[in-house]
Amino acid sequence: MTKPIFRIAFTLSLLILAACTQTAKTTATAPPQQLETMTDPATGQPVIKGPVLTGTAPRTPGKTIGASSIPAPTASTAADFDTTSNAQKAAAAAPPASAERRLGTTVASLGDPSQPGFWIKxxxxxxxxxxxxVNPANGKSAKVRLIPLGGPASGGSQVSLPALQLIGVSLTDLPTLEVYEG
Incomplete structure (x- = not known):
């Protein structure tokens, strides 16, 4: 009576091992998953078919983050996240040194507060x-890095925490800002 039970157990373990081996082979050689045809809800544009991308995007070349520009892991207030120095704030608040070209106006919101520096996406x-x-409500301005953001020109923008503070905007407001290049 015990011999048939051992035979059945042995046979089942062989089948389980065979199934595991088969699964590993199929996942290693499976073609990449493709996106179905759909519309991007943010832009209303059709999404291009292609492989589903995973992982993280690469950093912008030439950008470095020093230890002083990374907020503390326990950062919880705006002051904790603002890692800019007084010299950086003074340079950003300085009047323009050369001619600038007006790009237009945009409704802005707070961007990633852990991303240091003065920038607008x-x-x-x-x-x-x-x-x-430039904040037209009070005339304050800040020199920033202009970073392209996908979407229509009428779409909103994301602004760094120190830049919003410098131009006198509450972090929860959605102000209309003037954007200049140059």
């Missing part, structure tokens, strides 16, 4: 370059 920018944002 906006669909008004076509390439990463220097620029300025």
């Amino acid at each position: 906006t669909p008004l920018a076509k390439s990463e370059t220097g620029g300025r944002i």
Whole structure:
């Protein structure tokens, strides 16, 4: 009676091992998953078919983050996240030294507060370059890095925490800002 039970157990373990081996082979050689045809809800544009991407995007070349520009792991207030120095704030608040070209206006919101520096991610920018944002409500401005953001030119923008503070905008407001290149 015990011999048939051992035979059945042995046979089942062989089948389980065979199934595991077969699964590993099929996942290693499976073609990449393809996106179905769909519309991007943010832009209303059709999404291009292609492989589903996983992982993280690469950093912008030439950008470095020093230990002093990374907020503390326990950061919980705006002051904790603002890692800019007084000299950096003074340089960003300085008046423009050269001619600037107005790109337009945009509704802005707070971007990633853990990303240091003075920047704006906006669909008004076509390439990463220097620029300025102006708060027309009080006339304050800040020199920022213009970073392209996908979407229509009428889409909103994301602004760094120190830049919003410099131009006198509450972190929960959605102000309309003027954006300049140059």
